[in-house]
Amino acid sequence: MTRRGLLFVLSSPSGAGKTTLARRLLAADDAISMSVSMTTRKPRPGEVDGLDYHFHDQASFKAACERGDLLEWAEVFGNHYGTPKAEVMDALAAGRDVLFDIDWQGAKQLSARAGQDLVRVFILPPSVATLEQRLNKRNQDAADVVAGRMAQSASEISHWDEYDYVIVNHDIEESLATLRTILAAERLKRWRQLGLAAFVRDLLSGL
Amino acid sequence: MTRRGLLFVLSSPSGAGKTTLARRLLAADDAISMSVSMTTRKPRPGEVDGLDYHFHDQASFKAACERGDLLEWAEVFGNHYGTPKAEVMDALAAGRDVLFDIDWQGAKQLSARAGQDLVRVFILPPSVATLEQRLNKRNQDAADVVAGRMAQSASEISHWDEYDYVIVNHDIEESLATLRTILAAERLKRWRQLGLAAFVRDLLSGL
Numbered sequence: 001m002t003r004r005g006l007l008f009v010l011s012s013p014s015g016a017g018k019t020t021l022a023r024r025l026l027a028a029d030d031a032i033s034m035s036v037s038m039t040t041r042k043p044r045p046g047e048v049d050g051l052d053y054h055f056h057d058q059a060s061f062k063a064a065c066e067r068g069d070l071l072e073w074a075e076v077f078g079n080h081y082g083t084p085k086a087e088v089m090d091a092l093a094a095g096r097d098v099l100f101d102i103d104w105q106g107a108k109q110l111s112a113r114a115g116q117d118l119v120r121v122f123i124l125p126p127s128v129a130t131l132e133q134r135l136n137k138r139n140q141d142a143a144d145v146v147a148g149r150m151a152q153s154a155s156e157i158s159h160w161d162e163y164d165y166v167i168v169n170h171d172i173e174e175s176l177a178t179l180r181t182i183l184a185a186e187r188l189k190r191w192r193q194l195g196l197a198a199f200v201r202d203l204l205s206g207l
Numbered sequence: 208m209t210r211r212g213l214l215f216v217l218s219s220p221s222g223a224g225k226t227t228l229a230r231r232l233l234a235a236d237d238a239i240s241m242s243v244s245m246t247t248r249k250p251r252p253g254e255v256d257g258l259d260y261h262f263h264d265q266a267s268f269k270a271a272c273e274r275g276d277l278l279e280w281a282e283v284f285g286n287h288y289g290t291p292k293a294e295v296m297d298a299l300a301a302g303r304d305v306l307f308d309i310d311w312q313g314a315k316q317l318s319a320r321a322g323q324d325l326v327r328v329f330i331l332p333p334s335v336a337t338l339e340q341r342l343n344k345r346n347q348d349a350a351d352v353v354a355g356r357m358a359q360s361a362s363e364i365s366h367w368d369e370y371d372y373v374i375v376n377h378d379i380e381e382s383l384a385t386l387r388t389i390l391a392a393e394r395l396k397r398w399r400q401l402g403l404a405a406f407v408r409d410l411l412s413g414l
Contacts, residue, residue, distance in 0.1 A: 001375075122397070124403075124406070124407070124410065125410070127410070127413075128410055128413030128414060131410075131414075150414050151414070153414060154411055154414040157407060157410060157411060157414075158407075158411065160397075160403070160407055161397060161403075161404075163397055164396060164397060165392075165395045165396060165397060166395070166397045166400060166403055167395065168208075168406070178395065181388055181391045181392050181395075182392045182395060184388045184392070185372075185388050185389045185391070185392030185393070186392070188372045188373070188374065188385065188388075188389060189371060189372060190329070190367075190368060190370055190371060190372060190373045193373060196331075196367070196368075196373055197368075199331070199375070200331070200364060200365075200367055203331065203332070203334070203335055203338075203364060204361055204364060204365065206334075206335030207335060207338075207357050207358070207360060207361040207364075
């Protein structure tokens with residue numbers, strides 16, 4: 001049956017396992033893909049325009065933003081990142097789901113603009129110890145860098161209650177299965193099954 | 208983690224397979240049980256008060272209704288049936304889910320009174336032929352009785368768009384799995400995971 005796609009938003013503090021979960025979900029499910037962001041950051045070696053990012057200069061990014069062409073945008077370390085609205089809307093209309101790996105501010109912007117198309121999941125670490133361990137493993141940096149990341153994690157975690165679903169990530173396999181369960185159920189929401197109205201019309205005409 | 212239960216509402220035209228699905232779901236899932244209705248109908252042989260129904264006379268049913276003790280009620284062939292609110296609310300608070308096999312009018316009453324605790328699923332037959340076949344199998348009655356049931360089915364079906372989820376019941380096993388997927392996902396809704404607030408508080412105090 002024809003289906004309207006959905007925006008699947010994953011947020012979490014860094015170190016909670018979100019990136020791994022997103023990668024695993026994309027590999028496991030053919031009907032969902034990552035949104036390609038627009039950015040003013042310079043391409044890194046090997047990055048392909050239109051595939052990894054849509055690379056833009058500051059002026060054209062600003063213009064897109066002012067035209068309302070972006071579903072959400074943010075500035076990170078002086079570079080701008082945003083989500084082109086048209087691409088996402090085309091995907092939804094074609095029955096494809098779009099995955100977003102964004103923070104609470106991005107999720108908030110999407111909530112204001114995508115409404116019922118949005119499904120928001122917050123991933124929590126099972127404990128502070130695990131979070132600390134994962135952050136330390138990732139950053140061979142100085143202790144104050146890790147401390148800064150912990151503070152940022154705390155800020156992100158404090159927005160857990162702005163999400164539809166919450167998963168405590170004790171185990172990657174279990175959490176992946178949970179994400180897939182949520183996705184499977186959300187795809188059955190009445191308003192996403194676009195073929196239903198015609199199906200019911202046929203049923204009723206036969207009764 | 209402590210969880211708030213949910214009201215799982217199944218509606219469908221008769222002959223769509225709802226009763227079988229409800230029975231199978233109850234057998235497969237320990238955390239959900241049927242709500243015990245209050246009724247003015249006389250007990251049938253073998254029926255136990257408080258287990259099959261809460262049997263009441265007209266006066267005490269009416270009094271319960273006027274006190275606002277019922278989540279929903281209806282009159283069927285001169286008998287009254289209703290759902291006692293206190294029992295259901297106790298179950299939800301204890302983290303147990305309650306299954307409702309009710310029509311669109313009952314679902315509408317519940318929607319007004321249970322709000323966010325409600326998950327509504329509408330079951331559709333795969334075709335008019337299947338519906339006709341199932342109604343004929345069930346009723347060894349005269350053709351006009353079956354015709355009356357078909358008309359009633361059409362009326363029920365026309366309310367399909369007042370539900371959160373819709374399942375076209377092509378196959379009982381598949382539909383049962385779908386119901387269980389919906390239930391699993393809905394149990395993960397943020398506001399049902401009552402332990403999360405305390406869990407997050409502990410996480411943040413450690414950061």
